[in-house]
Amino acid sequence: MDYMRSLHVKVEPTVADVAELAGVSTATVSRALSGSATVSESLRKRVQDASRKLSYKPNRIARNLRTRQTRAVGLIVPDIENPFYTSIVRGTEDVLQAADYSLVLTNSNEEPARERRCLDTLRAEGVAGIVFSSCLQQMTDYQELLDLQVPLVAVSRISAGLNVDTVTVAEAEGTRLAVAHLVKLRHKRIALINGPISLSTARERLRGYESALAAAGLPVRTELMQFTDFRQMGAYAAMKTLLQLPNPPTAVFVTSNLMTLGALQAIHESPLDIPRDIAVIGFDDMAWASSLKPPLTAVAQPGFDVGATAARLLLERLNAPARPTRHIMLDTRLIVRASCGSPAGKSAAA
Amino acid sequence: MDYMRSLHVKVEPTVADVAELAGVSTATVSRALSGSATVSESLRKRVQDASRKLSYKPNRIARNLRTRQTRAVGLIVPDIENPFYTSIVRGTEDVLQAADYSLVLTNSNEEPARERRCLDTLRAEGVAGIVFSSCLQQMTDYQELLDLQVPLVAVSRISAGLNVDTVTVAEAEGTRLAVAHLVKLRHKRIALINGPISLSTARERLRGYESALAAAGLPVRTELMQFTDFRQMGAYAAMKTLLQLPNPPTAVFVTSNLMTLGALQAIHESPLDIPRDIAVIGFDDMAWASSLKPPLTAVAQPGFDVGATAARLLLERLNAPARPTRHIMLDTRLIVRASCGSPAGKSAAA
C-alpha cells in the first residue's frame, strides 16, 4: 500500500484501517457503522470519528458478497425513449434513490431476445429485485428468477401465469371514458388505432372501446379498428388507411402517445381540420399535448406513480418476502382540451 | 445446501460445483470459462459441458470483489424526462449492453445536492466509470473520483478545469445555422429564448446567435434575449414577455425541446399564426416536431450518438487508462419544415 501511495494512486480505506485508528476490532467497526444496538456509545463515537477522519466509505461489493444481497434494483423497459416508460423510470429512480438503492436500467427495445439478455445481466448483477414491463409471451425466464427468490414487480403490461406483484393503470376505464366523450359529442363513426393485441394493455384498451360503443348502442365496425405496433409510423399508416375509407371516421381514439403523433401527422397531411372534420383523443397525456394546435384531449396515465408504486412494492417485499402478491391499479383521467371541439360547438355542427 | 434444497429454494451453482462435475480444480474452471489460453482443448470442453449442464452463471459480485472492478457504468443525467437525455440514455445503454456492461442510472433532477448523492451512490456501487452531464458549478466531487482512477466522460454540458473525455455537439454552429436561416428569410427582429448562462450549452448557443446576427450586420438587442431555466413553463413565460414587447420579434429561436413546447403554447394562446406572423425554430428535433401544426423547423442534436460515443470512450479508457483525454464534438443539422414558412413565400411577404 505504501508503494502505491508513492505512485500517487489513492486507495480507499477499509474496515481494518478504521479499526486500527479507533483501536477496536473490525467487527466493532462494522457493528458501529451499521447502527447495531450492541455497541457502547463511547466506542460508537470513536469509530465514527475514525471513519470520518479517513473518509471511509464501506465497500458495497464486499458487503454484497457477504450478505448475499445487493442494494440495486433492476428495471426492464420495452422502449426507453417512450415518454410513458421514461416517467416510470423517473418514478422508480426517485423512490429507490430515497431508499439508498441504485437502479440498473435495461432496455429491451421490444425485442424478446434482447429482453432475455437484460434478464441475464440483471441476474448476473445480483439485483435485489426487478421491476419489468415485458414484451415476452413466455414467462419461463421470469419464473426462474422467481424460483431463485428474486422479487418481481410487473408494471403496465401484465402476463397471466406469473404470480408477482403488479402495478397497472385503469386502461379499459380510461378508454371507455374517452370514447364515451366522443359519443356524447354525437360521433357515430369512431375509429380505434391500437397496439398489438398480444399485449394486455392493447386488449384492455380494446375492451374499453367496445364497452363504450355498446353502451351507446353503436356497432363495432372492423374497418374502423386498426392494429399496429406501438410506434409512430405504424399509426401514421393506420390513420392514412382510415382516411381513405369510403366512409371515413369522424373521430379517432389512438391508444398511445407515439402512435398519436403518427396519426396527427397523417391528418395534418390531409385537408382535414381538427376538430372541425375529425376529433382526436390520445392515450397518454404528454408534455407536448398542450403545445399542439389544437391542444390535444388525452387520457392521462400516471407514469411516475406507476414506477414509484412498483419500487415501493418491491422494497416492501424485500422486507416481507412471504407477503401475498398485491395488485395495484392506478386511475386514469380524461384531460379535455380542444381536439374534439367544445361540446357546445360540436352539438351545433353535428 | 441439501437442507435448503429440501425447502425448494433453488441455489445458484458455483465454480466448485462445476469443478466437481468436470473433475477439475476451480482454477481450471475459471480459466476455461474466461477464455484463458493456458487450458487444453479437452479440459475446456469438459468444463463447458459441465457449466452448461448446471446452467452455471458466474457470480459477478464475487468476481468484482476479487478483480477490484465491476462491469457496471454509472450515468448521471440532469433530467431523465427530457427526451434529449433519454436519447443519451438509450445510446449509452445500447453500447454497454453490447459490451456486456450494465448501466446504473441516476437522475440529478438539476439539483446539485442530489447530484452529489448520485455520485456517492455510484462510488459505493463501485462502477467502473461514469458518464455524466452535470448541473454542478464546482467539480471537486468529480475530481475526487478522478483521483481514485475512476474514468469519467462528460456529455453535452462540460466544465472547465476537469481533465476528462468529453462528448459535445456543435451547439454554436447549429444555432448559427438556424439564425442564419431566419436572417435569409429577411427577419430583422429575431428573439432568443435561452437556458441559464451558467451552463456551457447555453453559452455556446448564445455565441452562435450573436455570431449569426453579427454576420448579417444585425444588432444584438437585449430585450429580445430571454434567459430562463431549461423547462417548459419558463419558456412559456419568456415567450409571453416577448409577445408583449412594443415591437415584438418576427422570429424566435428556442434553445431546447421542452422550452420550445412552452414557447409554442404561448404563441397558440395569442392571435399570432405560425409562420405568417412569427417564425419559430427549436433546438432539438423531437418525435413530435413533424406532428405539430405547422411542422417545426429544428436543429437536430444526435442524442443517441452522444450517449453511444461517450460509452465507447469510456470502454476504451478502461482498456487504456493512461490515454490522453479526447474531446469529440458531434454535428448538428438544420431540419427545415414549415414553421418559418417557405423561403419563397416569406420573401414575398417580407
Place this chain on the structure above:
DNA sequence: ATGAAAGCGCTAACAT
C-alpha cells in the same frame, strides 16, 4: 497445463 491455496472487504457466528 493444472492444482492448491491465498485473499479481495466485509459481516456474522461463535467465543469470551
Place this chain on the structure above:
DNA sequence: ATGTTAGCGCTTTCAT
C-alpha cells in the same frame, strides 16, 4: 459488549 475467526465465490499467484 467486544474480539476472533470463518467464509461469501471468485481469480490469481505460486507450486508442480
